[in-house]
Structure formats: structure tokens, C-alpha cells
Amino acid sequence: MLFAAHSGLRYLVLVAGLFVVLYALVGYFGKREYSTAMARLATVFTGLLHLQVLTGVATLFSRPFYTQLIGHFFLMLLAAGVAQLTTSVTRRRPPEQRSYGPHLVGGLAALALVAAGVMAIGRGVLQSTM
Numbered sequence: 001m002l003f004a005a006h007s008g009l010r011y012l013v014l015v016a017g018l019f020v021v022l023y024a025l026v027g028y029f030g031k032r033e034y035s036t037a038m039a040r041l042a043t044v045f046t047g048l049l050h051l052q053v054l055t056g057v058a059t060l061f062s063r064p065f066y067t068q069l070i071g072h073f074f075l076m077l078l079a080a081g082v083a084q085l086t087t088s089v090t091r092r093r094p095p096e097q098r099s100y101g102p103h104l105v106g107g108l109a110a111l112a113l114v115a116a117g118v119m120a121i122g123r124g125v126l127q128s129t130m
Helices: 002-029 036-060 068-092 101-120
Strands: none
């Protein structure tokens, strides 16, 4: 059950990450004023990544271990760290200094790390695991 939850949650993480990147693209290139919707989307993406890491750790203890999981685990931790760093740095800035740029770069980096982490265990990013 944990493995199914962990595998299924991946799609929510990817969708949330795509929303972050697309919203940041529109805001950045449209030269729009920073909105609270961007902050909320980034927070949801970061929270889903953290939940993904927690279900992954729980899954590690419930299934057989193989060496590819080491790379997968560290890439996913790094992805969650990048998303958290982006959200935290932006949140600490004064409101007039907040921009879409960090969310665009951080979102793309986190999604790339998620994709690399999934491929580290020999699966495609959108490949079904059931």
C-alpha cells in the first residue's frame, strides 16, 4: 500500500511542479507583480515533495532494498531541498523584492531532479509501476 501511495503521489508532484513553472513563466515574462497565488502554488509543490519523501522513507522499510535506491533517495532529497530553499528564500524577502525568477529556476531544477530520481531506479517519469 505504501508503494502504491508513493508511486501515485508522483503524479501530483509532477502536476504541482508544472503549475509552479508555468505560473512563474507567465509572471516572469509577463513582467507581472508577484502574487500570493505563486507563493501558494510553490508551498503546495514543496509540501507534496516533502510528503513524497516521507512516503518514500516509509516504503524503504517495507520493501526489499536494491542499490539504485541510494541514488533515487538522494536525488529526491535534493529535489525537496531545492523546492524548500526556493520557497523559503522568496518568503523571507520583503514583499516589494519578491519575484517569479526564483520559482522558475527552482521549480525547473526540482522537476529535473525528480525526473532524474525516477530514472535512477530504471523507470520512466510517466511509466506506470503497478
